[in-house]
Amino acid sequence: MSPRKSSQEELSKAIILDVARDLFASNGYASLSMRKIANVLQCSHGAIYYHFKNKAEIFYEIVEHDFEKLDQELHDVMSDRTTTSDEKLFLLLYRYIKFGLTNQNHYEVMFLIRDEDVKSYLQEGPNKSLQLFGEAISSLVAKPITSKEIYSIFLSLHGFVTHFCRAETNFEDIKDLSKSHAQFLIKALH
Amino acid sequence: MSPRKSSQEELSKAIILDVARDLFASNGYASLSMRKIANVLQCSHGAIYYHFKNKAEIFYEIVEHDFEKLDQELHDVMSDRTTTSDEKLFLLLYRYIKFGLTNQNHYEVMFLIRDEDVKSYLQEGPNKSLQLFGEAISSLVAKPITSKEIYSIFLSLHGFVTHFCRAETNFEDIKDLSKSHAQFLIKALH
DNA sequence: ATTTTTATTGACCACTGTTCAAACAAAAAC
DNA sequence: GTTTTTGTTTGAACAGTGGTCAATAAAAAT
Numbered sequence A, B: 001m002s003p004r005k006s007s008q009e010e011l012s013k014a015i016i017l018d019v020a021r022d023l024f025a026s027n028g029y030a031s032l033s034m035r036k037i038a039n040v041l042q043c044s045h046g047a048i049y050y051h052f053k054n055k056a057e058i059f060y061e062i063v064e065h066d067f068e069k070l071d072q073e074l075h076d077v078m079s080d081r082t083t084t085s086d087e088k089l090f091l092l093l094y095r096y097i098k099f100g101l102t103n104q105n106h107y108e109v110m111f112l113i114r115d116e117d118v119k120s121y122l123q124e125g126p127n128k129s130l131q132l133f134g135e136a137i138s139s140l141v142a143k144p145i146t147s148k149e150i151y152s153i154f155l156s157l158h159g160f161v162t163h164f165c166r167a168e169t170n171f172e173d174i175k176d177l178s179k180s181h182a183q184f185l186i187k188a189l190h
Numbered sequence C: 001a002t003t004t005t006t007a008t009t010g011a012c013c014a015c016t017g018t019t020c021a022a023a024c025a026a027a028a029a030c
Numbered sequence D: 001g002t003t004t005t006t007g008t009t010t011g012a013a014c015a016g017t018g019g020t021c022a023a024t025a026a027a028a029a030t
Helices: A013-027 A034-041 A043-052 A053-077 A085-102 A104-112 A116-120 A127-139 A146-164 A172-190 B012-025 B033-043 B047-051 B055-078 B083-102 B102-111 B118-122 B125-140 B146-166 B169-188
Strands: none
Touching: A013 A034, A013 A043, A013 A053, A013 A104, A013 B033, A034 A043, A043 A053, A053 A085, A053 A104, A053 A116, A053 A127, A053 A172, A085 A104, A085 A146, A085 A172, A104 A146, A116 B146, A146 A172, A146 B102, A146 B146, A146 B169, A172 B146, A172 B169, B012 B033, B012 B047, B012 B055, B012 B102, B033 B047, B033 B102, B055 B102, B055 B125, B083 B125, B083 B146, B083 B169, B102 B125, B102 B146, B125 B146, B146 B169
16 A cells, blocks of 8 residues: 555654563564554554664563663672672662563573574673673672683572573562572582 | 375385484584475475474473483492592583583573473473482582582583584583683682 | 664565365275 | 275465565655
């Protein structure tokens, strides 16, 4: 009919991302198709490919953006003057788990999906998290920390989140377990 | 042409599993299609559905069967009379990592894939691993171990395997890191 | 008023897992 | 030995996927 929309209803990266972000939160990567997004946007799925190279690009942009909240949160923990180093250390681990489990679909794209297209966008993201983490932890523990220990801490948290992501467990349901996991890991550091 | 094969070349669960297992080891779950399997079997893809309910069932049978090697390996560690408890504890963790990383596609089906069909088959498998693990660890440590600690150990190993599964890292390339991760976790137990 | 650029459509491609009527081989019943 | 029944395979069909692209029309530039 009309191969181009009136300027009022023209698409844009931002509009697509808004809709996709919304649907993504409840659907996840695999079961949210380009056509479903197009449907909500009231456009054809082909149009989306004018704004994004492929499906992976859309979702990576969403995830990358939303992961800044995690950075922010960890940063907040570190710059709080009312908490001790020990408390900070605990909160760092605890908040990481909390973030992962309250943004399970995000976590999946960032750390779990094995799709090659998705992975091609992930050079920076996960490493950045790891580095931030490492620096923070090092600064909180008196004893010198090796990079292997940093890895261990990070991957141990990762395993916790991954497992309960798959089980689709609410964070609220495993708050206690999260706390004890964080404490368990801290014990290994000392 | 011939809607039924001569008895010599008839399909069977076993034959399908043999071929699928082979292809699965190098292709993984997502990118190995029913049609590819049928192609190698020289039959139509429809025929496979006579022997298996769906794709997930095939792969679950493969994975379930091959995971017995892990059970066996852990059992071997425990029943070795020449190693101390401390050595056994280390080997338990180390061998788990090794198994996961030398059977990455298996590990993915058992613990990672979020597909509903796959998960419907997974009521027993992962819990069984966890339980075996818990009993073994408890028996190796003098101090009483809580179930939360068992969880922590297990999920920490899981995170390690998961991460390097995604990165498709060879176990050989991170042997050292595996060892230090195992040792890190043991430190938390004491 | 005309040309150029830009964004959208929808048909199309090559896939995917899954279903199922039809067809025929083998086994069982007669 | 013939007929019936059962078991197994085929291949077309379905509904879906991500992705491409010529045709087209609105908007912008001339």
